[in-house]
Amino acid sequence: MSTKQEWSASPQDSRNISPPSPHDTTAAAAATTTATATTTAASPVVPRRIHILGSGNVGNLVAHSLRTLPNPPPVTLLFHKFSKLEDFQTSGSRIELHRPLKEVSISYGYEAELTLPPNAVVAANTPLEALVDPNTGATPPPPPQRRIANLIITTKAHQTVAALRPISERLTKDSTVLILQNGMGVLEEIKAEIFPDPASRPNFVLGITTHGIYPEGPFTLVQKGMGTISLGYVQRDHPEAPDWKKEGVVRSWFTSSPPPPSEHPDKPPPLNTLPPSSGYLLSTLLSAKPLEAAHLSIAELLSAQLEKLAINAVINPLTVLFNCKNGELLENFYIVQNMRLILWEVSQVLCALPELAALPGRDVRLSPDRLYDLVIRVARLSAGNYSSMFQDVRNGKQTEIDYINGYVLDRARDMELACTVNYMLVNMVKAKGKIVQERAAAQVPFVLFGHALCPL
Numbered sequence: 001m002s003t004k005q006e007w008s009a010s011p012q013d014s015r016n017i018s019p020p021s022p023h024d025t026t027a028a029a030a031a032t033t034t035a036t037a038t039t040t041a042a043s044p045v046v047p048r049r050i051h052i053l054g055s056g057n058v059g060n061l062v063a064h065s066l067r068t069l070p071n072p073p074p075v076t077l078l079f080h081k082f083s084k085l086e087d088f089q090t091s092g093s094r095i096e097l098h099r100p101l102k103e104v105s106i107s108y109g110y111e112a113e114l115t116l117p118p119n120a121v122v123a124a125n126t127p128l129e130a131l132v133d134p135n136t137g138a139t140p141p142p143p144p145q146r147r148i149a150n151l152i153i154t155t156k157a158h159q160t161v162a163a164l165r166p167i168s169e170r171l172t173k174d175s176t177v178l179i180l181q182n183g184m185g186v187l188e189e190i191k192a193e194i195f196p197d198p199a200s201r202p203n204f205v206l207g208i209t210t211h212g213i214y215p216e217g218p219f220t221l222v223q224k225g226m227g228t229i230s231l232g233y234v235q236r237d238h239p240e241a242p243d244w245k246k247e248g249v250v251r252s253w254f255t256s257s258p259p260p261p262s263e264h265p266d267k268p269p270p271l272n273t274l275p276p277s278s279g280y281l282l283s284t285l286l287s288a289k290p291l292e293a294a295h296l297s298i299a300e301l302l303s304a305q306l307e308k309l310a311i312n313a314v315i316n317p318l319t320v321l322f323n324c325k326n327g328e329l330l331e332n333f334y335i336v337q338n339m340r341l342i343l344w345e346v347s348q349v350l351c352a353l354p355e356l357a358a359l360p361g362r363d364v365r366l367s368p369d370r371l372y373d374l375v376i377r378v379a380r381l382s383a384g385n386y387s388s389m390f391q392d393v394r395n396g397k398q399t400e401i402d403y404i405n406g407y408v409l410d411r412a413r414d415m416e417l418a419c420t421v422n423y424m425l426v427n428m429v430k431a432k433g434k435i436v437q438e439r440a441a442a443q444v445p446f447v448l449f450g451h452a453l454c455p456l
């Protein structure tokens with residue numbers, strides 16, 4: 001874990017359009033006690049406010065952990081659906097966390113915003129309920145168009161680009177965006193579709209979490225498994241890097257830039273060598289104890305991401321296809337045989353990735369046997385839970401399969417490797433999702449204004 005560093009914050013960003021909130025005006029004093037180190041006259045100026053896009057379990061855990069710091073930073077929750085914003089407000093604009101053997105903790109003081117652009121009313125594909133209060137018919141007030149210095153994205157992988165687009169103009173090259181979600185490939189999509197110009201795009205940090213969080217009510221979470229959050233700063237691309245728009249999405253996120261200054265390539269770069277907002281965001285997350293966050297070198301983070309990808313590539317689709325809890329996968333010899341088959345193929349693809357060529361111990365670390373041990377450990381620890389993909393399918397939602405097994409498939413395709421097992425899994429999970437959605441639709445054949453008129 002890296003050393004923490006103190007960051008002073010600007011009381012109010014001069015580019016903000018909205019008037020300062022009381023939380024922001026006290027930012028400079030508060031920032032100095034969030035993390036500890038030496039302040040110099042030349043300390044970087046970073047607005048303290050942290051915006052969080054994605055109001056699922058991980059987003060709420062991070063928000064709660066930040067707001068329960070001794071001197072918490074101001075936190076804005078960004079909602080892209082009016083109904084979600086309303087749920088938050090009607091449940092007291094607070095987040096509640098239940099942890100094993102710990103008392104329940106409740107956090108307050110959030111600012112909540114709707115992220116729809118002002119002209120969303122006329123956009124053809126905007127869901128009406130996202131704009132108009134179903135009870136009163138009122139439209140929400142326009143959100144303050146404050147510049148976003150620090151953004152944490154915890155949306156599902158497939159929702160990220162659409163959720164980020166309405167706020168993308170509030171991010172600048174001085175901002176930092178942390179992408180904290182399951183799956184891989186989203187950073188490349190964001191760069192290609194939202195920030196094609198390397199010179200003006202924000203800084204990025206990638207993260208993965210192993211915390212086991214489950215909802216117990218609106219904005220009430222239960223932490224069943226204590227995990228960690230691993231974070232890695234992504235070096236900026238050179239402005240002369242390839243034009244992503246022209247050449248399509250390249251799914252490897254390693255850049256053409258030299259690695260950031262660091263005494264040893266396995267060590268993360270010191271926070272004070274990073275852009276100020278990246279240093280501030282990392283330092284603040286590292287100081288939030290319940291998150292158990294660690295700052296890794298980007299090579300270490302990539303390995304951890306790929307290990308998690310391999311775990312998800314096995315547990316998630318199999319729990320969908322066999323309609324079972326994570327632990328039930330382990331009790332069935334035939335399923336375990338399939339696990340080994342999937343991992344053999346995943347391991348072949350991951351070990352061939354060009355960006356891992358210099359990773360020490362790559363072939364052992366990503367060998368089928370080691371990945372199998374990791375899968376077994378996670379399935380045991382989460383034996384009583386249903387995987388996130390199982391829950392998505394059951395709730396008729398789109399899954400993250402394209403960013404998990406689909407990512408393995410895309411990378412195999414780039415390298416001209418066969419990847420039939422993962423190809424089949426992607427199609428089978430999509431087929432299962434379609435069956436569930438069609439069955440649900442068949443049960444409610446006639447829907448008007450969101451109300452089922454004739455449920456069967």
Ligand SMILES: CC(C)(CO)[C@@H](O)C(=O)[O-]
Pocket residue numbers: 182311312315316326378382385386387388389
């Ligand atoms: C590890 C995992 C499969 C445990 O349920 C989790 O990442 C999930 O549900 O996606």
